[in-house]
Amino acid sequence: MGKKHNVAVVGVGAVGIEMLRCLKQRNFPVGDLKVFARSAREIDVDGDKYSVEAISPEGFEGINIALFAGTEGEKGAAVTYAPEAIKRGVVVIDNGADFRLDPEVPLVVPEVNPEDVKQHNGLIANPNCATIQMVVALAPIHKKVGLKRVIVSSYQAASGAGRAAADELLSQSKDILEGREAHPKAMPKQIAFNVFPHIGGFGELGYTSEEWKTVRETHKILHDDTIKISATTVRVPVVTGHSESVYIRCKHKIKIDDIRKLLKESPGIKVIDDPSKGLYPTAIDGAGIDDVLVGRIRQDAFNDNALWLWIVSDNLRKGAALNAVQIAELL
Ligand SMILES: NC(=O)c1ccc[n+]([C@@H]2O[C@H](COP(=O)([O-])OP(=O)(O)OC[C@H]3O[C@@H](n4cnc5c(N)ncnc54)[C@H](OP(=O)(O)O)[C@@H]3O)[C@@H](O)[C@H]2O)c1
Secondary structure, three states, X not given: XXXXXXXXXXXXXXXXXXXXXXXXXXXXXXXEEEEEEOOOEEEEEOOEEEEEEEOOHHHHOOOOEXXXXXXXXXXXXXXXXXXXXXXXXXXXXXXXXOOOOXXXXXXXXXXXXXXXXXXXXXXXXXXXXXXXXXXXXXXHHHHHHOEEEEEEEEEEXXXXXXXXXXXXXXXXXXXXXXXXXXXXXXXXXXXXXXXXXXXXOEOHHHOEHHHHHHHHHHHHHHOOOOOEEEEEEEEOOOOOOEEXXXXXXXXOOOXXXXXXXXXXXXXXXXXXXXXXXXXXXXXXXXXXXOOEEEEEEEEXXXXXXXXXXEEEEOOOHHHHHHHHHHHHHHO
């Protein structure tokens, strides 16, 4: 039997719960498992009971790998607790945004840059959900024909903003259907029966922080900051499953059939692309599964080097929990 690892999961919100599922579904060799959140309690995930402990630095004694999915206001719980865990010999895999662009911290998508894991000094960052699904599809194309320009609009599910936001979509939908007014709390605007181009805070050049994450994290993962990337991030009334409309211009001429074949042969991707039969991925198709779904692959009618893709993935699984567990598997 292989070696077992003592694992800690930090946070039992939208991502933390999915981490517990992924560890079990993938038979990760877990020795002792500790689950931390702000307060102690018992939880049930698909019929399995877990004892949640209140997080403390001492709680990380004896742990080998910690998967962080805890929020602490605007920051991740890793800001306070990762240094404490690392001091105790733990390797931390963090879902928060705080360390992703730190040059000392590898930012890893196992299908794209697995070798970067080796550079870690106790901390490995998991990229943003919208970035992960995009780079899984773009990396093979970049390797083959070189990307020059990427223009992406992401249509992001409510659970991407955490459990409270997903709950708000459902309760607000009910309120509106029953004739009551919407009172946004977890989201900046009404999310039920609405769409708004605002994820994160507005900043540099009028782009949001989420839009800059897509740009900078893609550069770091692909080790190429010459790719010109522009993003628009939109919140849509979907519970789980981010969708992206991506325009890419390559350095060389492309043939759509070659791109389709390349993507079919690339890890972590399932191509669903037969519009004549009504076959293309939707957000619901991506929810609950591991693959990144790609469809609507089509040439730019005015540029031989350019094409469009529609990319769908489960933001809580490949976009967060599954990617983190795959990093743990690499370790
Ligand atoms: N949702 C996504 O699609 C997604 C994708 C990629 C990355 N992320 C990142 O993953 C992290 C978690 O997101 P989420 O969507 O799961 O959030 P969430 O649903 O709001 O859950 C947050 C969890 O963090 C726990 N927590 C808060 N402060 C903590 C602390 N100081 N120490 C330990 N645990 C603490 C909470 O504990 P209690 O239950 O006790 O309150 C709760 O269980 C965030 O950093 C987020 O940016 C999320």
